[in-house]
Amino acid sequence: MEARAIIGWNLRVLRVARGLSQERLALAAGIDRAYVGRVERGSENVTITTLEAMAMALAVPVAALLTAPEAGAAPPPALRAGRRAKNERSSTSEG
Template identity: 70%
Template sequence: MLRRDWNLRRLRVAQGLLQERLALAAGIDRAYVGRVGRGSENVAISTLEAMARALSVPVAHLLVELDGEAERPASSKAGRKPAH
């Protein structure tokens, strides 16, 4: 199975971003980010561009197809980060 929908989660978690932070930076709804990450939402190119900008990656990084042997990306740690 090709897992293109895992790219968003993989990139977001690698940068330590929660769905809420990514959504805020991209100007989209947090629940929508979750649905995209689960592959249950069709995404407009403009939304992909906004998420890619927020992640500081080319849009192509969100479209790469991972092979069936790719591991499911880790989840972010739950809860808010402490204020600095």
Template identity: 80%
Template structure:
């Protein structure tokens, strides 16, 4: 897996673990939602500043975005589509 693929893999994994949509992550990081999708698919060359903004929004060190997945690891699953039920 190339570096863009590793970053995309980890970005999606961390985002889903935190229950964030691409839109919420993009808003928190100050970037475009479509850009987050392209990064997750490994089709974007990301700047260090953007990586830093996304890592900050996720609450992780930038280095966590570069961890290589375990051999045979399953691709991170997407969040369930639709809005969350309102608490109450």
């Protein structure tokens, strides 16, 4: 797996594990949402500065984005589409 694909894979795994949309991650990292999508698809060359911003937004070390997944690992899942119901939003500390 090439470096861009590894970064994209890890970014999506970590983002989904934290329940963040691409838009929320982009906002937290100070980057464009479409850019996050391109990184996840492995079609964007990422700078170290951008890697660091995304890692900080995910609260992980930069190295977590560079580690190759285990052979045969399942593809990262997708988040449920759409907005959360009001009762789900009010019960979280997310603002």
